[in-house]
Amino acid sequence: MSNPLAGTWIYRSFLDDPVPVGNDPTKLEALLFAEAQWTVEDTPATIFEGKLSFGAGNVMDLKGVVSPDSSAARPHVHIVGEGRPGTSTEHFFYDYDGSLTEQWPNGVKQVPAITGSVIRVKGHDGQRAGLVASFIAVKAG
Numbered sequence: 001m002s003n004p005l006a007g008t009w010i011y012r013s014f015l016d017d018p019v020p021v022g023n024d025p026t027k028l029e030a031l032l033f034a035e036a037q038w039t040v041e042d043t044p045a046t047i048f049e050g051k052l053s054f055g056a057g058n059v060m061d062l063k064g065v066v067s068p069d070s071s072a073a074r075p076h077v078h079i080v081g082e083g084r085p086g087t088s089t090e091h092f093f094y095d096y097d098g099s100l101t102e103q104w105p106n107g108v109k110q111v112p113a114i115t116g117s118v119i120r121v122k123g124h125d126g127q128r129a130g131l132v133a134s135f136i137a138v139k140a141g
Contacts, residue, residue: 004075004100005066005114006042011035011052013118013135033133037140038062048077057087060094074100077114083124091124098135112139 013033021027040050040062048064064079079096083089098116114137123129 002045003040003043003047003066004045004068005040005048005077007040007139008141009038009040009114009137010140011038011135011137013133015133038137048079052081054089058089059084059087060089060092062096064096074102076100077116091122093120093122093124095119095121096135098137113137 012035014031015033017031019027021031034054036052036054038050038052040048043049045068046066048062048066050062052060052062060081060083062079062081064077067073067076076099077096079098081092081094081096083092096116096118098114101113101115103112104110114135116135118133118135120127120129120131
């Protein structure tokens with residue numbers, strides 16, 4: 001593969017709420033903003049194309065740029081996500097910015113992950129624009 005991000009990822013985003021959740025799993029669950037399957041096409045190394053699927057008919061198309069791996073930094077991506085016309089996501093418009101995390105030489109069972117943030121660019125379904133959440137995408141295949 002020429003694109004270091006190509007493949008299938010499990011995407012999860014979380015609301016940026018600094019209140020501790022302690023041992024209460026319901027508080028932790030309340031921070032989950034979204035969970036989806038993130039599929040990245042094997043495009044040239046500097047191009048990001050893919051989709052974010054929340055289930056049947058709930059898909060966003062993703063397009064962006066990848067800054068390649070250098071001696072100073074891991075691959076970095078900036079993505080625009082748009083919902084598909086005629087579907088439940090048609091009014092979705094989000095921007096994503098993230099980086100491939102460090103691969104530790106002595107890491108145990110580490111899998112590639114992309115971490116970053118996402119912003120709701122346009123309001124939809126009664127929700128205002130401007131919401132920011134943190135995300136992690138873990139490579140599944």
